[in-house]
Amino acid sequence: MSKTPHSQLFDVIVVGAGLAGLVAATEATASGARVILIDQESEANLGGQAHWSFGGIFLVDSPEQRRLGVKDSLELAQQDWENTAGFDRSEDDWARKWARAYVTWAAGEKREWLHQRGVRFFPVVGWAERGGAGAQGPGNSVPRFHITWGTGPGLLEPFIRAARVAEAKGQLTMLWRHQLDDLVLADGHVSGVRGTILQDDNAERGKASNRIKVANFEFFAPSVIVATGGIGGNLEKVRAAWPARLGTAPESMVAGVPAHVDGRGLDIAQKAGARLINGDRMWHYTEGIANWDPVWERHGIRILPGPSSLWLDATGKRLPDPLWPGFDTLGTLEHLRGTGYDYSWFILNRRIIGKEFALSGSEQNPDLTGKDIRAVLARARVDVPGPVQAFLDRGEDFIQSDTLDELVTKMNELSGENLLDPASVASVVAARDGAVENAFGKDGQLAAINSARRYLGDKLVRSVKPHRLLDPKGGGLIAVRLRILTRKSLGGIQTDLDSRVLDFAGEPIPGLYAAGEAAGFGGGGFHGYRALEGTFLGGCLFSGRAAGRHAGGVDARS
Numbered sequence: 001m002s003k004t005p006h007s008q009l010f011d012v013i014v015v016g017a018g019l020a021g022l023v024a025a026t027e028a029t030a031s032g033a034r035v036i037l038i039d040q041e042s043e044a045n046l047g048g049q050a051h052w053s054f055g056g057i058f059l060v061d062s063p064e065q066r067r068l069g070v071k072d073s074l075e076l077a078q079q080d081w082e083n084t085a086g087f088d089r090s091e092d093d094w095a096r097k098w099a100r101a102y103v104t105w106a107a108g109e110k111r112e113w114l115h116q117r118g119v120r121f122f123p124v125v126g127w128a129e130r131g132g133a134g135a136q137g138p139g140n141s142v143p144r145f146h147i148t149w150g151t152g153p154g155l156l157e158p159f160i161r162a163a164r165v166a167e168a169k170g171q172l173t174m175l176w177r178h179q180l181d182d183l184v185l186a187d188g189h190v191s192g193v194r195g196t197i198l199q200d201d202n203a204e205r206g207k208a209s210n211r212i213k214v215a216n217f218e219f220f221a222p223s224v225i226v227a228t229g230g231i232g233g234n235l236e237k238v239r240a241a242w243p244a245r246l247g248t249a250p251e252s253m254v255a256g257v258p259a260h261v262d263g264r265g266l267d268i269a270q271k272a273g274a275r276l277i278n279g280d281r282m283w284h285y286t287e288g289i290a291n292w293d294p295v296w297e298r299h300g301i302r303i304l305p306g307p308s309s310l311w312l313d314a315t316g317k318r319l320p321d322p323l324w325p326g327f328d329t330l331g332t333l334e335h336l337r338g339t340g341y342d343y344s345w346f347i348l349n350r351r352i353i354g355k356e357f358a359l360s361g362s363e364q365n366p367d368l369t370g371k372d373i374r375a376v377l378a379r380a381r382v383d384v385p386g387p388v389q390a391f392l393d394r395g396e397d398f399i400q401s402d403t404l405d406e407l408v409t410k411m412n413e414l415s416g417e418n419l420l421d422p423a424s425v426a427s428v429v430a431a432r433d434g435a436v437e438n439a440f441g442k443d444g445q446l447a448a449i450n451s452a453r454r455y456l457g458d459k460l461v462r463s464v465k466p467h468r469l470l471d472p473k474g475g476g477l478i479a480v481r482l483r484i485l486t487r488k489s490l491g492g493i494q495t496d497l498d499s500r501v502l503d504f505a506g507e508p509i510p511g512l513y514a515a516g517e518a519a520g521f522g523g524g525g526f527h528g529y530r531a532l533e534g535t536f537l538g539g540c541l542f543s544g545r546a547a548g549r550h551a552g553g554v555d556a557r558s
């Protein structure tokens with residue numbers, strides 16, 4: 001057993017160098033605490049999932065919204081959150097308090113807090129997760145998805161900078177390839193961590209690394225913060241937690257998160273007495289595509305779709321209203337699981353894909369990630385942006401054709417199941433196209449597109465003018481096979497508003513904190529059943545901040 005020579009010198013141990021861990025560590029050092037931050041991966045993975053993220057941030061009544069004529073308010077956002085979360089369990093008590101506190105923060109201090117740290121936002125606010133089931137249904141009543149200038153890496157920047165400064169001052173020690181295996185308990189207090197030092201590994205960021213043990217370690221401190229992320233990279237765990245209300249777990253899925261999102265940290269916290277709740281609540285997407293250039297195993301990319309693609313299930317039936325692209329993530333997942341197939345289809349054309357397909361992920365948006373204004377403006381001049389064209393050229397889920405008949409034949413070939421009848425797909429397309437001529441009509445999706453285009457942000461960059469899919473000026477037909485893509489765990493370790501971990505009796509476990517996805521972004525699941533989007537990174541900031549401040553300022557001193 002190798003004990004660190006300076007094992008008595010730390011006030012706080014943070015496990016996990018993702019966004020939540022970095023925020024917690026730097027908040028704790030800012031309170032004067034001496035902190036050690038350990039991570040099972042190599043330094044190449046600094047920042048965890050947030051590095052890969054699109055950097056979408058939920059803000060309420062921001063200057064960016066106001067400039068685009070969006071009228072938002074704390075009351076409207078609280079109402080949207082409650083309707084979306086659908087809290088209905090007694091163990092939701094703390095999650096509900098977290099939700100209220102978080103929305104208040106998002107409508108108040110959050111933007112300024114980030115601004116002071118140098119974070120800026122793209123001026124066009126996105127309208128993610130629109131709902132569509134009425135004012136009291138789930139979803140965002142108004143656009144709230146603020147894209148960080150620099151995407152995920154841009155959001156991480158100030159926290160990595162602060163960590164480097166604290167490291168240089170000797171306040172923060174970062175240790176890589178240190179895998180937590182156990183929390184050390186003494187008289188009901190958590191007083192340290194135990195684990196395995198793993199063999200060095202040159203694996204690139206995001207790829208699975210070896211688990212070869214070279215030594216053990218033990219560190220002690222009055223406070224330990226668990227920020228180890230969720231379970232989305234462990235497909236077996238996802239299947240095991242799959243709730244019956246979403247049908248059966250898919251046999252075939254793509255992974256939307258890197259290999260390190262393995263869920264082990266949750267089990268370790270549970271072993272130390274932490275109460276894990278809401279494990280059956282998760283946020284997976286139905287618009288996943290296999291990455292043609294995968295980083296991790298079964299790497300999937302999520303399409304953030306504009307509203308115009310025609311969505312068919314595997315047998316060719318159009319999805320019911322309001323399950324249009326970008327409206328209701330879990331409603332769509334639930335519906336598609338009911339079809340008995342693990343995939344569905346978008347049918348669209350080149351004009352739609354060019355304007356309406358955004359791909360989630362920092363590496364899929366080199367212009368925004370690289371803060372390259374010219375390249376961002378150039379998007380408007382090309383018919384299809386480069387990263388989307390790369391999928392058209394090389395993505396295994398993409399099909400192109402000039403005729404619908406041939407397109408459907410190729411779709412059947414790709415699935416190998418021959419489930420699509422060309423005549424019935426043609427009649428679905430014809431019915432949809434026939435409804436385009438008027439700016440009014442009984443087609444719900446077209447009405448929703450017309451309504452979306454009254455929002456300037458959508459009209460400018462996210463939705464094309466309704467037109468016939470078969471219009472020759474549409475630039476050729478496209479079909480995309482959509483798979484289920486794992487992403488976020490909405491449940492996790494139950495915490496109070498100071499990020500203190502609670503046991504089954506609802507009492508804080510002295511010395512133990514949790515933050516970020518491991519804590520269900522706060523309280524063991526502040527989203528409830530569903531998310532408004534852009535709320536995950538923000539949940540890491542908010543809960544990491546609370547954990548770092550409290551552990552660094554309160555327990556570290558006692």
Ligand SMILES: Cc1cc2nc3c(=O)[nH]c(=O)nc-3n(C[C@H](O)[C@H](O)[C@H](O)COP(=O)(O)OP(=O)(O)OC[C@H]3O[C@@H](n4cnc5c(N)ncnc54)[C@H](O)[C@@H]3O)c2cc1C
Nearest residue numbers: 016018019020040048049053056180229516517534536537
């Ligand atoms: C492609 C992509 C796009 C996304 N886009 C958005 C978006 O636009 N908006 C949004 O709000 N959210 C988005 N998200 C979600 C968001 O990025 C994550 O929910 C968030 O970054 C999770 O951060 P975390 O710090 O809690 O966990 P993680 O980033 O998973 O970090 C956990 C760290 O803990 C380490 N660890 C785990 N177990 C152990 C152990 N036993 N011992 C030691 N170390 C351990 C891991 O190696 C990892 O470094 C996106 C995610 C992805 C992947």
